[in-house]
Amino acid sequence: MNLSYWEIKTWLSNIDYTIVGSGIVGLNCALQLKEKFPKANILILEKGTLPQGASTKNAGFSCFGSLSEILDDLNTHTEQEVIELVKKRVHGLQLLRNTLGDKIIDYQQLGGYELFTKQDSDLFQECLSKKEDINNLLKPVFNAAVFSLKENIFRFKNIEENYIFNQFEGQIDTGKMMDALLQKALSKGIKILNNVSVTNFSEDANGVKIETNSFSFSSSKLLIATNGFASQLNILEVKPARAQVLITKPIKNLHIKGTFHLDKGYYYFRNIDDRVLFGGGRNLDFKTEETTELHQTAIIQNKLEELLKSTILPETPFEIDHRWSGIMGVGTQKKAIVKQLSTNVFCGVRLGGMGIAIGSLVGKELADLV
Known part of the structure; x- marks a missing residue:
């Protein structure tokens, strides 16, 4: 791109902090x-x-893990690690609510429901048998029992x-x-440039030289907040994980309220604007x-439609209105990676599908590193 003097002077000169990614982490880091x-x-x-990743493409769940997800986490994490994961999610959600206010984000605490198919009866029995153990494990975080049993209302x-x-x-x-x-970031004088991909970066005595698909410039510090796309900037502990989603057209008298998990959280759905938003698989x-x-792929989209017909809306006609995908960042551990990569380069990535829960906190931790 052939930039003018004014463009270079106004947008690309004397940059103290360059953040890659304008999702939840990047914006909170900037703020x-x-x-x-x-x-x-x-x-x-x-x-x-x-x-581009998952921040504008997720289902809008303000959650910290269903019972079966927490039990699954205990297979690869210690009890203390799981408690810390849940704590971070709870604190991250509170930080998000404090930053923007419940009214602005339309926060509603309607509760979350985990469903079990007949094929998952063994998992259901395991969850029932461990329910009180997990309630006791999480009691120091919530000061109350988290999980209880409800009929199929x-x-x-x-x-x-x-x-x-x-x-x-x-x-x-x-x-x-x-x-x-x-809007909050822009109101504070933080500049955002869209349709700009970072292709490479290198450090020198003055900071970081950043190359993009359109121009090159220098910044004192570089902070990477690209989550699912982190491997494209050589952060190899993060693997991308696509999440496919569909949404129905409005359904009259839609009776579903709350957030719903199915199959260890691999499927999730909710009512938004009298539509069923359904993702996963x-x-x-x-x-x-x-x-x-x-x-999107046929194998997953077909399964989502099949579950809508057989399980979620078995007696209600519906039409699919729209389909999309988002990219999450996952790895061998659930803990996010917030670290200094070199003298002037830092990252906050691998949110493990919990971007709403921990994105604000990871952004804050990334800023605290600098």
Whole structure:
């Protein structure tokens, strides 16, 4: 790109902090840096027209893990590690709510429900047998029992007759959240450039030289907040994980309220604007879904439609209105990676599908590193 003097002077000169990614982590990081250093010149680079990863593409669950997810985590993490994971998610959600306000993000604590298919009866029995143990494990975090049993009040079919209910789970409007974060960042004088991909960077005595698909410039510090796309900047502990989603057209008198998990959280759905938003299914084909391509596949979309017909809306006609995908960042551990990569380069990535829960906190921790 052939930039003018004015463009270079106004947008690309004397940059103190460059943040890659304008999602939840990147925007929160920028806001925290601006609070610490009010005179700092902060620039966010975003490869998409809108945030490209999962921040504007998620289901809007304000959650910290269903019972079966927590039990699954205990297979690869210690009890203390699981408690710390849940604590971070709870604190991250509170930070998000404090930053923007419940009204702005349309936060509603309607509770979360975990459903079990008849084929998952063994898992359901295991969850029942461990429910009180997990309630005791999490009691220091919530000062109350988290999980209880509820009858099938929403008349789903082909599932166990009881749900496991989480009284602390909530939901938000993802679009409103991201719009509010973007507006807040802009109001503080933080600059955001869209459709700019970072292709390379190198350090010198003065800071970091950053190359993009359009121009090159220098910055004192570089902070990478690209989560699912982190491997493209050689952060190899993070693998992309695509999440496919669909949403129905409005359904009259839609009776579903709350957030819903199925199959260890690999499927999730909710009511938004009298529509069912339904996503997941990457466990059907993990390898294919380990991608940064924002496409859909027949195997997953067909399964989502099948579950809508057989389980979620068995007696209600519906039409699919729209389909999309988002890219999460996952790895061998659930703990996010927030670290210094070199003298002037830092990263906050691998949110493990919990971006709403921990994105604000990871952004703050990334800013605190600098």
